[in-house]
Amino acid sequence: MINKEEIKHIAKLSRIEINTKEEEKFSKDLDEILNYFNLLEKVNVSKIEPSFHPNEKFLKKELSFLRKDESFSFDEKLIEKIIKMTIEKKDRYVKVKTILK
Amino acid sequence: MKLDNLTIKDIHYGLVKKEFSAVELTKNYFKKIEEKDKDISAFLFLSKKLALEQAKEVDKLISNNEELPILSGVPMAIKDNILIQGLKTTCASKMLENYVSPYDATCIKKIKEQKAIFLGKTNLDEFAMGASTENSAFFTTKNPYDLKRVSGGSSGGSAAAVASDMCCFALGSDTGGSIRQPSSFCGVVGLKPTYGSVSRYGLVAYASSLDQIGPIAKTTEDARIVFDILKGKDEKDATSIDFKYNPFNLEISKLKIGVPKEYFIKGIDKEVEKIIKSRISDYEKMGAKIIEISLPHTEYALPAYYLIATSEASSNLARYDGIKYGFSDKETDSLLDVYLKARAKGFGTEVKRRIILGTYALSSGYYDAYYLKAQKVRTLIKKDFENAFKKVDVIFTPVSPTPAFKIGEKITDPLSMYLSDIYTVSVNLAGVPAVSVPAGFSNDNLPIGLQIIGKPFEENKILEVGSLLEK
Numbered sequence: 001m002i003n004k005e006e007i008k009h010i011a012k013l014s015r016i017e018i019n020t021k022e023e024e025k026f027s028k029d030l031d032e033i034l035n036y037f038n039l040l041e042k043v044n045v046s047k048i049e050p051s052f053h054p055n056e057k058f059l060k061k062e063l064s065f066l067r068k069d070e071s072f073s074f075d076e077k078l079i080e081k082i083i084k085m086t087i088e089k090k091d092r093y094v095k096v097k098t099i100l101k
Numbered sequence: 102m103k104l105d106n107l108t109i110k111d112i113h114y115g116l117v118k119k120e121f122s123a124v125e126l127t128k129n130y131f132k133k134i135e136e137k138d139k140d141i142s143a144f145l146f147l148s149k150k151l152a153l154e155q156a157k158e159v160d161k162l163i164s165n166n167e168e169l170p171i172l173s174g175v176p177m178a179i180k181d182n183i184l185i186q187g188l189k190t191t192c193a194s195k196m197l198e199n200y201v202s203p204y205d206a207t208c209i210k211k212i213k214e215q216k217a218i219f220l221g222k223t224n225l226d227e228f229a230m231g232a233s234t235e236n237s238a239f240f241t242t243k244n245p246y247d248l249k250r251v252s253g254g255s256s257g258g259s260a261a262a263v264a265s266d267m268c269c270f271a272l273g274s275d276t277g278g279s280i281r282q283p284s285s286f287c288g289v290v291g292l293k294p295t296y297g298s299v300s301r302y303g304l305v306a307y308a309s310s311l312d313q314i315g316p317i318a319k320t321t322e323d324a325r326i327v328f329d330i331l332k333g334k335d336e337k338d339a340t341s342i343d344f345k346y347n348p349f350n351l352e353i354s355k356l357k358i359g360v361p362k363e364y365f366i367k368g369i370d371k372e373v374e375k376i377i378k379s380r381i382s383d384y385e386k387m388g389a390k391i392i393e394i395s396l397p398h399t400e401y402a403l404p405a406y407y408l409i410a411t412s413e414a415s416s417n418l419a420r421y422d423g424i425k426y427g428f429s430d431k432e433t434d435s436l437l438d439v440y441l442k443a444r445a446k447g448f449g450t451e452v453k454r455r456i457i458l459g460t461y462a463l464s465s466g467y468y469d470a471y472y473l474k475a476q477k478v479r480t481l482i483k484k485d486f487e488n489a490f491k492k493v494d495v496i497f498t499p500v501s502p503t504p505a506f507k508i509g510e511k512i513t514d515p516l517s518m519y520l521s522d523i524y525t526v527s528v529n530l531a532g533v534p535a536v537s538v539p540a541g542f543s544n545d546n547l548p549i550g551l552q553i554i555g556k557p558f559e560e561n562k563i564l565e566v567g568s569l570l571e572k
Contacts, residue, residue, distance in 0.1 A: 007457070014415060014460040015422075016453055017441035025450075026457055032516050033458065037404040040474055043481065050476030051483055053310050054296040054532020055342070055557065067339070081203040085426035096424055097436045 002030050104129045106266055109175055109323045116163055116174045123159035123174035127152050127218050130176045134220070134267045140248055142240050143262040145181050147221035148188055152176070155218045162216070171326055172215035178262045178271040181222035182229055183314065184303040185209050188219075192305050193237035194227045196421050196428045196447035206303020207335045208272065208314050215330060220268050223258025227449045228418065229279055229307045231255050232521045235512045236451040243508070244286060246547055250505040253283030259317045260287040264548075270318040270327055274304055276311045277406055278500070278525025281537040284317055285500035285550025288539045291317045292324045292564070293525075295557045296532030297342040299328075300335030308413035309340075311406075311529040321538060321568040328560055346561045356389040356566065359493030363399035364524060370503040376541040376549045377499045380570065384497075387569065392493055396485040399527060401478050406526035407519060408462050408475035415459030421447060454515060483531045486554075495566050496554040499524055500537045504547035524552060534560050538567035 007027045011018045018026065088095040104126060107115070115121050131149060138144055159174040179185060182192045184202035186209075191197045205213065226236035234242040234257035242257040244250040245265040252261040256273030260283035263271050273280040275293035284291025292315045299314045306312065316327035334343040360381060365374060385391045423429035423443025430442035448456070462471035489496060501521060511518045528535040534557065537550035551570065555563040 002461075010457050010461050010464065012441075013464065014453075014456045015419070015437075015440040015444055016448065016456065017445035018453070022450075022453070026454060029454060029515050030458060030461065033407070033519070034461075036516060037408060037471070040401055040404050040471075040478060043398065043401050043474075043478055045474060045477035045481070048477045048480050050473055051480040052476055053340070054483070054530070055340075067336070078203055082426075085200070085203070087424055087426075087429040094424060097433060097439050099436045101435060 002027055002034065106319065107269060108320055109171065109269060109326050112175050112269060113169065113171055113173070116159070117169060119163065123156040123163070123218065124153065126174065127156040127176055127220070130220055130268060137265050137267055140243065141245055141261050141265055141267075142242050143223055143252070143258040143265070143267060144178065144221045145191060145193065145224050145239060145258065146189065148185075148219050151188070152218050152220050155216065159216050159218070170215045172212060172217040172330065174216065174218060175269050176218040176220050177212070178220050178223045178259055178268040179209070180225055180256050180259050180271070180273050182225060182274060182305040183209060183272055184305075185219060185222075188222065190222070190305065192228045193225045193234075193239055194447065194449065194452070195238045198238075198428065200427055204303065207300035207337060208331050209303060211330055223256070223262055223271060225258055226255035227452050228305065228414075229255040229274055229276060230414070230451050230455055232278070232282060232518055233506070233508075233511065234258065235508065236449060238449050241508055244505045244547075246288065247505065247545070250507055250547070251286065253286035253505060255279040255283075256291075256317065257283045260284050260289055260291065263287070263289045263317050263319060270316055270323055272314060273317045274312055274314050275529065276308050277410060277529050278522045280315050280317060281500050281525050281535060281550065281552060282522070284537040286505040286548065288548030288550075289317055289319060290321050290324045290539070290567070291315065291537045292328055292560065293528060293535050294328060294332065294560055295534040296529075297340050298344065298534070298558065298560070299331045300333075300338040300341045302335055302337035306417040308410040309417060310413060311410060313529075320571060321536070321564045324536065325561070325564045344558045346558065349559070349562045349565065351565045353384075353569070354388040356384075356495070357493040358384055358389050358391050359394035359489050359496040360391060361394050361396045361399065361489070361496060361498060363396055364498040368502055369499065372543040373499050373501070373503060373549055376543075377497070377551055380540045380551050381497055384569070394489045394493060394496070396482075396489060396527065398478065398481045398485050402482055402527040402530060403519065403523050405475040405478040405482065406522070406530055407458070408471050409479065409530070411455045411459030412462045412472050413459070415456045415463060418452070418456055423447070451515070479530045482527055486527075486531045486533055490556050495563055498552045498554065500550040500552040501525070504543045504545070504549055528554055533557055534563060536563050536567050538570050540570060
């Protein structure tokens with residue numbers, strides 16, 4: 001059902017480099033797992049709304065999850081700590097490798 | 102005075118009455134860790150310096166006769182996917198091996214206000230993905246009852262640390278059973294709270310619509326004390342909710358316990374079935390009414406859970422890019438190459454498998470058949486619980502179909518590992534609270550937990566019902 005080409009494509013979409021051994025292993029694993037998941041074909045879900053969230057109803061009622069769209073101050077020390085963690089930087093800029101060659 | 106197997110209240114009153122100091126107590130826990138953890142491997146690392154500073158501060162409060170909050174001076178452990186400022190948060194992954202937390206998780210902030218003592222961070226399956234801690238990039242946590250067996254997962258380090266008395270209580274996180282299953286395997290109390298009751302800010306995200314932080318403790322009372330401190334609305338987590346318990350006085354003669362017939366089927370270990378059924382009949386003897394119920398969509402919960410969890414994981418873990426923080430490979434020549442190599446070398450096999458599975462379920466052509474279908478099945482599972490709770494107050498089930506399995510037994514077969522979550526995942530999909538309470542031992546002396554499931558925001562009820570097992 002799921003072949004090695006497909007796995008290679010999905011791995012690329014996932015931004016994970018995989019070797020030939022992993023290609024084989026993951027296609028076998030996913031095949032087995034998805035085969036089991038096909039159990040869902042037995043359920044009739046026509047007219048059933050999806051629940052993207054366990055207490056969606058509550059949140060909709062309260063609307064309390066929406067915060068005001070406004071800026072707030074950020075601790076300067078925290079910003080420094082976060083910048084310090086970047087792999088490559090120049091001054092306060094994050095440096096990345098060439099995107100287009 | 103012997104400082105073993107102390108509960109939160111034992112410690113609180115011991116400190117208040119000056120039977121021991123917080124420093125003495127903390128040193129005693131470190132001594133126990135030194136003796137036991139070389140066999141068990143529950144801790145990824147200790148925070149001795151911080152712990153002794155915290156303990157000294159508590160002793161100062163005591164000598165000044167200041168009022169002590171209930172968790173003051175109580176030594177605890179924290180699953181290593183929860184951020185404590187200045188300490189590492191590795192998620193048991195090479196990806197975050199050197200990541201130092203820039204801020205405190207909200208639950209940590211609350212516990213710091215209480216002045217509890219942080220002994221160290223505990224082992225887990227990498228990024229909380231697994232049921233045995235065998236997916237940790239560093240080592241496997243052994244079961245304190247049998248070192249050849251797993252502690253469960255993913256919060257296996259936390260459960261094993263509590264079970265072997267290397268801490269008074271611990272924090273864990275539960276996405277599909279990661280607090281309850283290791284608690285069952287290690288014979289301790291583990292609470293997965295209602296979705297939204299505890300802020301997830303500062304918990305490294307795995308599957309955001311399922312993740313919850315909760316306590317692992319020695320008693321239901323301790324779990325309740327810790328949960329009451331953790332709960333509540335937090336500005337920084339939009340899904341968190343303030344709530345008050347409905348008053349509940351346990352009158353056993355009025356208690357209606359539902360037992361879902363779908364949970365006692367082929368595949369359940371005979372001893373697990375026997376012990377759970379015998380505990381259910383104990384409640385019946387105490388006067389509770391036992392009602393057979395049906396949760397008809399139970400068999401679909403596991404595939405729905407794994408599709409939703411891996412889809413959310415594939416999105417959440419996109420942040421590990423080899424640029425902002427974490428592991429990065431030096432031998433790269435383009436931006437795409439940075440991503441591909443950092444993630445190839447930084448993630449372990451199970452994490453890769455789940456990201457790939459989730460990406461597949463969300464990809465064009467499969468979204469409707471897998472991801473959307475799973476979310477619709479989730480609605481049906483929620484309705485199953487809503488219908489059941491019209492007839493009963495609480496639901497009793499096993500936590501896991503088997504007691505702790507052997508190290509290595511399932512690690513090469515991902516599907517069989519996934520199947521060990523069969524009794525715990527529905528609870529996360531429905532967002533309801535559930536607790537694992539020790540229910541007995543197998544013939545091999547392995548602990549077996551009873552799962553008590555409640556209506557949303559009724560943690561008080563399930564813990565009180567569970568406390569009857571402790572008497």
